[in-house]
Amino acid sequence: MNERGLVTLEFDKVKNQLTGMLISPGGRQELAALQPATDAETIQCQIDETKDGADVLRLKGGIPLPELADVTPHMKRLAIDASLNGTELAAVGRVLQTATATRTFFKQLVEDGVELRHLDDVADQIITLPDLTKKISTAIEPDGRVADAASEDLAEIRRRIKGTEDLIRSRMQNYLKGNQARYLSEPIITMRNDRYVVPVKTEYRSRFGGVVHDESQSGQTLYVEPKDVVDLNNRLRQSQVQERNEEARILQELSALLAPHREEILANAGVLGHLDFVNAKARYAKLINATEPLLSEAGLINLRQARHPLLDPKTAVANDITLGDAYDAIIITGPNTGGKTITLKTLGLTQLMAQSGLFIPAFEGSSVAIFDNIFADIGDEQSIEQSLSTFSSHMDNLISILDQATDKSLVLVDELGAGTDPKEGAALAIAILDAFGTLGADVVATTHYPELKAYGYDRARTTNASMEFDGETLQPTYRLLLGIPGRSNALEISQRLGLRADIIAAARELTSQDSQDLNAMIGDLVTRHKQATDEAAALAEQLADAERLHDDLNNQFERYQEQKAHQLDVAKQEANHIVAEAKKESDKIIHHLRQLEVKQGSGVRENELIDAQGRLNALRQNPSLAKNKVLARERKKHDFHPGDAVVVKSYGQHGTLNRQTGTHEWEVQMGALKMRVDDADLEKSTAPTETEKQQRASKAVVHSNIGARAQAQLDLRGHRYDVAMGEVDRFIDSALLANLNEVTIVHGKGTGALRQGVTEYLQSNPRVKSFGFSPANAGGDGATVVKLG
Structure with missing residues (x-):
């Protein structure tokens, strides 16, 4: 790519926005070297990596990489057998640890079923060195200090140092209190020449003996190492020397271990830097709301609602830009x-971003071509240094472009032919456009010359375009109108601004009739284009509504078929169950009849018994469900109305329907809780009404009067929820009628649904004095003891 085009289109500003998203020197180096590629395979590979990075960012928050230092200088030092210091080893250790963690991260992505296009191959290039990584991380702290665990000798030396320092401080504390303190300038212990000292007033120098290591600027204080700690300080000093020697030995040993793996470490740092760069590209795509560009092998550009990446996405006007299909040149006219x-810059910069492997600020499905070069002649190119006018500078640039452009180049020219006589400028612009057309290059040019409107209409594979202008407000809308040339609005604007009517009229008379007719036709064309665009948008919205309705109807039909099949299955199962029960009963009857026949010697014939049994067996085969009561009952369970008592099957909880909130959704009141529940998860409740409870209570009274004895325990294990709740209600009523003070309800542990239902019922019954779980040796939380009153 030519450097002038990159500078003109401000590609460096896009790269600057990426800079702040990088955390590794490798990533920054890769960004600095970033240039648009010109072969499809390289571009597609880079785009695939950005897509992988965007997917990982969306699913996992990005590739987890810490901030890394540049280890290249460290590897060069190892190459000459130099030893690295602690800080350098810590930097290398971070690279090794990050390499291992990154390999693990990508393996986890595979296990999680995350499909990547290319990044998993990149991650496979990482070479893990687990033993070396462990040794570095064990021996070197993150801040570069050598850890106690680096060697047993070092740990022992540091224990001695600490013990000696504690002993020195203990002895010197005696000088900071009592009578001794009055000989000190300050009651503190400090360091001079790496030895512990106290600040002694000059006149009391002889009171402490020992060695003077320093003197204050005023001369009033001497920093004295007392005589009774000199030996301890000597011992401390000796241990500190041993510590430094041991640390140097450890650093040298670790450096020697790293030296044979220099290439692997550098390669890992390179891969991590590349992954950092991919992370940055993904974050930048999210920042500017960019999408993946599609590469067109046919050289077609189809940008859907493209925005300039350096403008605020909230205010930037987006435009559709197409090139390379029906036309290879666009002439944009207008004020x-x-x-x-x-x-022009949006088209050029978007194309540069795509060919650099970046996502583009356009709608999904946008496609870009692959150009060998993108040339741009935009802006005021006046050069004082070279004594070139604006026209001369533009012409110098265009000559250079004509020399370099090919049939695979994109040329962007702003104000083509400007800066000279209008007639000559227009003629020159047409000739230059013809020259680019002969080369076969794609061209987008802006101009003020009306002659180029006719050129855009007459020339093959060339089209006009303009920027929309609101005729009511006389303000630009910044929307691109392909196929429509721009019109002059000078007279309308002047009139709106208050220029005298006679001057406007005189100007119209001086304007050729052809020009006025052309402006009128363009105005009518713009109006019709806007009308067609508005109608197309309305039709598209209607089509979208129709498609949504169609999808919704399809979904409802599928749900209906599923529910129908489910209800049929349930009905058949219940019908078969009823038939099976009837068959059992009939077998008993037949058996009884046979016994009677044997005893009585006559009565029922064997063939009649066999025929009867055959007819009973036939009841099980393909029962008619048209008027099946079981099926009707199932249908009735799903015929919902506001106020119906229902069971939420997934929770096993009873509730009441408040209102329907969607096609298949109801608002259910469950105690103090309101929930929106799919109707497939609802079933009409079979819980007894208050009237039924009263009837059952009266029956219980009758039964008790005839001698039925209430039981003190109810076992609900194996019962369905709604049936169990009915039994609990009857059980409590019977217990109250029998004047039982305490009863036990066994509900088991299971999923906890029965236990919760029992608890809610007991809480709502005013005759329940208290309740709680049974003792651990009597069932624990699998049973509830209820006290009645």
Whole structure:
């Protein structure tokens, strides 16, 4: 790519936005070297990596990489058998640890079923050195200090140092209190020449003996090492020397272990830097709301609602830009400040980003071509140093572009032919466009010349375009109108601003009729284009609504079929169960009849018994469900209305329907809790009503009167929830009628649904004085003891 085009289109500003998202020197080096590629395989590989990075960012928050230092100088030092210091070894250790963690991270992605296009191959290039990594991390602290665990000798030396220092401080503390303290300038212990000393007033120098190591600037204080700690300080000094020697030995040993693996460490640092760069590309795509570009092998550009990446996404006007299909050249005409230049830069910079493997600020499905070069002649190119006018500078640049452009180049020219006589400028612009057309290059040019409107209409594979201008407000909308040339609005703007009517009229008379007719036709074309665009948008919205309705109907039909099949299965099972029970009963009857026949010697014939049994067996085969009561009952369970008592099957809880909130969704009141529940998870409740409870209570009274004895324990294990709740209600009523003070309800542990239902029922019954779980040796929380009153 030519450097001038990159500078003109401000590609470096895009790279600057990426800089702050990098945390490794390798990533920063890769960004600095980033250039748009020109072969499809390289570009697609880079885009695939960005897509992988975006997926990992969305699913896992990005590739977990810490901030890394540049280890290249350290590896060079190892190559000449030099020893690394603690800080350098810590930096190398971070690279080794990060390499291991990154390999583990990508293996976990595979286990989690995350499919990547290319990054997993990149991660496979990491070479893990587990033994070496462990030794470095054990011996060197993150801040570069040598750890106690680096060697047993070092740990022992440091224990001696600490013990000696504690003993020195203990002895010197005696000088800081009592009568001795009055000989000191300050009651403190300090260090001079790596030895412990106390600040002694000059006149009391002889009171402590020992060695003077320093003197204050005033001369009033001497820093004295007392005589009775000199030996301890000597011992401390000796241990400190041993410590430094041991640390040096450890650093040298670790450096020697690293030296044979220099290439692997550098390669790992390179891979980690590359992954850091991919992380940055993914974060940048998220920042500017960019999408993956599709590469067009046919050289077609189809940008859907493309925005300039350096503008605020909230305010930038997006445009559709197409090139390379029906036309290879676009001539954009219209007044200044309408957005022509920013449209050129949007196209050029978006194309550069895509060819650099970056996502582009456009809607999904946008495609880009692959150009061998992107040339741009945009802005005021006046050069004082070279004594070139604006026209001369532009022409010098265009000559250079014509010399370098090919049939695979994109040329962007702003104000083509400007800066000279309008007639000559227009003729020159047409000739230059013809030259680019002969080369076969794709061209987008802006101009003020009306002659180029006719050029855009007459020339093959060339189209006009303009920036939309609001005729009501006389303000630009910055929207690109492909296929429509720009019109002059000078007279309308002047009239709106208050220029005298006679001057406007005179100007119209001086304007050729052809020009006025052309402007009128363009105005009508813009109006019709806007009308067609609005109608297309309305139709697209209607189509989207129809598609949503179609999808919803399909979903409802599928749900209906599923529920229908489920209800049929349930009905058949219950019907078969009823038939099986009837068959058992009939077998008993037949058996009884046979016994009677044997005893009585006559009565029932064997063939009649066999025929009867055959007819009973036939009841099980393909029962008609058209008027099946079981099926009707199942259907009735799902015929919901507000106020219905229901069971939420997934929770096993009773509730009441408040209102329908969606096609298949109801708001259910469960105690103090309101929930939205899918109707497939609902079933009408079979819990007894208050009337039924009263009827059952009266029956219980009758039964008790005839001598039925209430039991003190109810076992609900194996019962369905709704049936169990009914039994609990009857059991409590019977217990109250029998004047039982205490009863036990065995509900088991299981999923806890029965236990919770029992608890809620007992809480709501005013005749329940108290309740709690049974003792551990009597069932624990699998049973509840209830006291009645």
